[in-house]
Amino acid sequence: MKRYTINDNLLYKRIGDVIYILDESNNQNVLFEFDNDGFRIMMIILEFKEFELSELRRRLISEYKYEEVDEGVIELFVAELVENGILIGI
Numbered sequence: 001m002k003r004y005t006i007n008d009n010l011l012y013k014r015i016g017d018v019i020y021i022l023d024e025s026n027n028q029n030v031l032f033e034f035d036n037d038g039f040r041i042m043m044i045i046l047e048f049k050e051f052e053l054s055e056l057r058r059r060l061i062s063e064y065k066y067e068e069v070d071e072g073v074i075e076l077f078v079a080e081l082v083e084n085g086i087l088i089g090i
Contacts, residue, residue, distance in 0.1 A: 001052045004045075004078060004087045012046055019043070021086060032086065040064050041077060050090070053078060 006012070010031070011022040019042045021032040034042045044059045045051065053074055060069045081087040 001054065003050055003052050003090050004082070005050045005090050006045060007086055007088055010086065012042075014043075019046075032084065038077070041074075045081075045087070 009024060011024055011028060013020045013022060017035060017039055019034045019039055020030050021034075022028040023031055040060065040063075041056070044056060044063065048055065048059075053071060056078070057069045057071055057074050060066050060074075078087060082089055
């Protein structure tokens, strides 16, 4: 299984129930904003630091009491994060 880790070259800031990902420039521009389900997924990713998709899925089910989490949806979300440089495949 492929593992993923967060890109430490970005800043991750939580304000309430929203996670902002900022660039590290002096302006700290907001690159992405996650709320609702994206917020929940990002909270787990930031806690794990390194994970496999199956670990992320299990954690969503146990922590957020989701009845079922479609692994395909998680794959797409993670693929988008990798494409945008937020996650790195290791």
